[in-house]
Amino acid sequence: MGLWGLVGRLPHLARRFFASLRSGGLSEVDATWAESHLIPSEVDLWRCLSNPDQRHLVKVARDVVRELGETERPVVAAALLHDVGKLSCGLGTCGRVVATLVIAGTSRSKLETWAEGNNFTGRIGRYFCHPELGAVMLEAAGSDPFTVTWAREHQMSLSRWSVDRKLGGVLADADR
Numbered sequence: 001m002g003l004w005g006l007v008g009r010l011p012h013l014a015r016r017f018f019a020s021l022r023s024g025g026l027s028e029v030d031a032t033w034a035e036s037h038l039i040p041s042e043v044d045l046w047r048c049l050s051n052p053d054q055r056h057l058v059k060v061a062r063d064v065v066r067e068l069g070e071t072e073r074p075v076v077a078a079a080l081l082h083d084v085g086k087l088s089c090g091l092g093t094c095g096r097v098v099a100t101l102v103i104a105g106t107s108r109s110k111l112e113t114w115a116e117g118n119n120f121t122g123r124i125g126r127y128f129c130h131p132e133l134g135a136v137m138l139e140a141a142g143s144d145p146f147t148v149t150w151a152r153e154h155q156m157s158l159s160r161w162s163v164d165r166k167l168g169g170v171l172a173d174a175d176r
């Protein structure tokens with residue numbers, strides 16, 4: 001991400017940080033609504049996500065549906081599961097703050113090497129690699145190609161997206 005990337009993402013990161021401090025789970029209505037857009041193997045992954053992550057993801061998905069109106073299930077699933085790769089790092093709120101700072105000052109190749117390890121730098125590496133790791137998890141779960149691809153591309157710049165630009169734009173805007 002680099003220092004300038006970090007500065008650009010500060011408002012998003014600050015919002016995520018303060019939202020993460022609340023520990024409560026989803027309302028019954030939100031939990032039922034989210035799972036109604038997921039296939040059973042995706043529900044299994046979804047239920048492993050932390051309360052703060054689920055709250056963030058439902059907010060993103062609700063915003064996407066508000067913007068697009070009735071939309072295809074894999075698009076809503078993409079909003080709900082784009083961060084699923086964060087399961088592989090096992091970092092809580094404070095660990096993610098540290099990871100974000102370390103990532104800003106570390107090269108991509110080093111982070112990708114770290115991701116193989118089992119120590120704390122391994123967790124940081126996997127946090128950095130969460131888009132690709134999430135895509136692999138969703139592929140294994142049999143998710144729709146759109147859901148898989150958005151997990152992989154959700155932190156890329158628009159010029160590198162292979163997904164439909166309009167859909168990608170709505171998903172990215174909802175995730176800010």
Ligand SMILES: [Fe+2]
Pocket residue numbers: 056060082083175
């Ligand atoms: Fe997100």
